[in-house]
Amino acid sequence: MRKRVIINWLVAIVFSILIGMVTSVLMGGSLNVPFRQFLWSAGYSLSLGLPLFANGYLFGWFEKRYIDWVNRPGTSVVRALLMHLLYSSFVIWTVNWFWFIHVMDREWASFWEYNRGTIIAEYIIFIIVASIIYAISFFKAWRNEVRQKEEVKRESLALKYKVLQDQINPHFLFNSLNVLGSLIDIDVEKAKQFTRELSKFYRDVLQFKDLDIISLKEEIDFVTKYIYLQQIRFGEALQVDIIANEKVEGKVIPLSVQALVENAIKHNEISKANPLKIVVAISDNYELVVENNLQPKTQVEDSSKTGLKNMAGRYEYLTGKEMIVSKNGGYFRVSVPLIRIEEGS
Structure with missing residues (x-):
């Protein structure tokens, strides 16, 4: 040079x-x-x-x-x-x-x-x-x-495909059907409710997969459906506290917050003795934070490990800010910069 x-x-x-x-x-x-x-x-x-x-x-x-x-x-x-x-x-x-x-x-x-x-x-x-x-x-x-x-488009397609693949993968469907089978014998009304929520969940997956951004409220509603399905499976061993204000004028990448909650469930032990606690909140810096206590599984399902990287790249492109992933004091935290209305329009 x-x-x-x-x-x-x-x-x-x-x-x-x-x-x-x-x-x-x-x-x-x-x-x-x-x-x-x-x-x-x-x-x-x-x-x-x-x-x-x-x-x-x-x-x-x-x-x-x-x-x-x-x-x-x-x-x-x-x-x-x-x-x-x-x-x-x-x-x-x-x-x-x-x-x-x-x-x-x-x-x-x-x-x-x-x-x-x-x-x-x-x-x-x-x-x-x-x-x-x-x-x-x-x-x-x-x-x-x-x-x-063009690079963000490729990453977007890869992320959408991975998220869709994760949601419809045999493990999730197999576990959901097992839960449904158990509920039918125990509580028919609850089994019907579970079936309706599972149907709404997959409907939203198909609806969101072609969108670039959605409102925070839509994503929170979707995450709530996912958590409901998981709590039927894990019971009190899975504790999720959503304190994010849905009225906040911000947008997110579809299925991204749900993917972070799923990531916590996928990689941590969940039991009555050691419940997994997940918090979804809005920070003072206009960031959506997903945090959980760390209790890693000894055996974890295979993962390409590209989901967080692709998600971080898309958020940085859309907001100009980094998505921060950190481990501190026995907690795993992901801070996602919300997409402001004027930025996403």
Whole structure:
């Protein structure tokens, strides 16, 4: 990288000198130009050429901090133009002042009359160069945005497929049917209720699988159905406390909170002696938190371990914030940044 930068600077120096020498010949109308005139033209051209070349590096630094072509194109254009105008004006006036006053030893009173055409031409050249830099920068940002969206689409499809696969996998269906079979012999009315809730659960899975985001209320309602089915199976050994305010103006990725609750059930021992306690809540930082006490199973069902990673990538793309996964003090916690209405619309 450093070698490449040095080569680029050397090329800029050579081109600047050549342009100055060619300009000297064209203005003189002959190759018989005094050597001093060659040096003067080469030095003047170098004084303008190097700052012009450096403008690319300066704009790269400025772009990372203050430019967002995708989300704030109008503001970015204004900021870029102001930066370029200030930088160009400083370079053009400083260089011309130095060569005219100090090198040529002329009077300041005749500065504008003598240099007017040159300064106007230099502004035009700087504007053309800036336009090229901005165009390249914009299309790079646009290309990266397209690539990122395609990557998120692929991750979204992978997550949707995995969540759907998890919900309709033989283990879940087998356990649900076993519970239903037991309830039929014990409590017919409860068996009917269980059947209705199981039907609603799968209906929601099919309804949500084609959506990108849903309201927090819809997700909480869906999670409640899932918890009901699981509590019929585990009884008091599974304790879930949902204290998230459904009126909070936020959205989530479909089935994501349910997947976090399922993840806790899947990876932890659940018994009357050691009940699994899960809390779903909203933090002060506008995050939805799913937390459970840690009591890992000795044998865990096979997992691709990509669900949390894909989910984290989608939430970061949609909110600009990270999904935080942590283990602390015997608890496992996942903090999900809620998608604000304006962000998801």
